[in-house]
Amino acid sequence: MGSLMDISSAVFLLIGSFLCVSGGVGILRFPDFYTRMHAAGVTDTLATAMILIGLMLQNPDGLVVLKLIIILLMTLFISPTASHALASAAVHNDLKPVLDNNEKVKTSNP
Amino acid sequence: MLIAATIAILVVMIMSIVRAVMGPTFYDRILAVNMFGTKTVLLISLLGFVMGRPEFLDIAIVYALINFISVIGVLHYSDSSVFKRSSQQKK
Numbered sequence: 001m002g003s004l005m006d007i008s009s010a011v012f013l014l015i016g017s018f019l020c021v022s023g024g025v026g027i028l029r030f031p032d033f034y035t036r037m038h039a040a041g042v043t044d045t046l047a048t049a050m051i052l053i054g055l056m057l058q059n060p061d062g063l064v065v066l067k068l069i070i071i072l073l074m075t076l077f078i079s080p081t082a083s084h085a086l087a088s089a090a091v092h093n094d095l096k097p098v099l100d101n102n103e104k105v106k107t108s109n110p
Numbered sequence: 111m112l113i114a115a116t117i118a119i120l121v122v123m124i125m126s127i128v129r130a131v132m133g134p135t136f137y138d139r140i141l142a143v144n145m146f147g148t149k150t151v152l153l154i155s156l157l158g159f160v161m162g163r164p165e166f167l168d169i170a171i172v173y174a175l176i177n178f179i180s181v182i183g184v185l186h187y188s189d190s191s192v193f194k195r196s197s198q199q200k201k
Contacts, residue, residue, distance in 0.1 A: 010111040017118035020149070024125035027145065033137055036129070040145045043122070051115060051152055055159055058112070067167040071155065071174060075148065078178040082144055089185045090137045 009057035016050030019043060032098040037087060044079035048072070116156045123149050140184055147177030 019042065026039025052072045056065050123146055130142035151174045158166025 013111050013115045017115045020122045020152075021118050023145075024122035027129050027142065028125050033135060033141070036138065037141055040141055043145065044148050048148060048152060051119075051156070054115070055155060058159055059164065061164075064164045064167065067164075067171065068155070071151065071167065071170055074171065074174050075151070078174060079144075079148060082178060082181045085182060085185050086137060086140060086144070089188055092189065095135060095137060 005057050009054045012050050012054030012057065016047045016054060019047035019050060023047060033090060033095060034087070034097045037083060041079070041083050044083070045076060048075045048079075112156060112160050116153065116160060119149055119153045119156060123153070136188065140181065140188075144177070144181045147173070147181070151177070 023039045023043030026042070027036050030036045030039055049072060052068050052075075056068050059065075126142045126145045126149065130139050130146065133139045133142060151170045154166050154170040154173060158164050158170070
């Protein structure tokens with residue numbers, strides 16, 4: 001039973017670390033603010049949830065799991081709110097997304 | 111595996127610092143700082159498990175709240191007229 005918990009915790013931590021690193025590569029290499037925000041949003045919710053679930057399996061003790069669940073719920077509420085506020089502020093202050101050249105010609109008329 | 115996850119989080123924090131330094135617009139920097147803050151919450155809780163002191167989770171909870179308040183505060187400032195005037199002067 002203990003080794004099963006260890007193995008599943010390691011799998012969750014590995015998936016979370018992979019998602020974190022892919023989000024970091026995305027925030028460095030994507031060409032635009034909005035695409036970068038997509039990369040950051042992926043790491044904010046899914047990778048955080050994976051790593052926190054891995055930590056929960058690491059130590060199945062009452063108070064620690066409760067605190068980890070509190071952190072998970074707060075992250076799941078807070079980071080989409082912050083992403084939404086950031087995107088709406090960027091749109092509000094006229095930050096245009098970078099479009100493809102053909103697309104730009106089409107949409108620049110109206 | 112805990113130490114490997116900690117090292118991965120540290121690498122991601124370095125990447126987001128690089129984006130925050132060279133970000134072309136103001137919002138890229140805010141995005142990178144926000145990502146740095148959430149990764150700090152993860153790093154604190156992972157370090158608590160690595161060092162065998164799960165009391166660090168309280169600090170992680172407080173840090174998540176501080177991060178949210180700071181991002182919303184800076185965004186509220188960016189909507190104000192003072193910020194718009196100063197950014198137009200830069201152009």
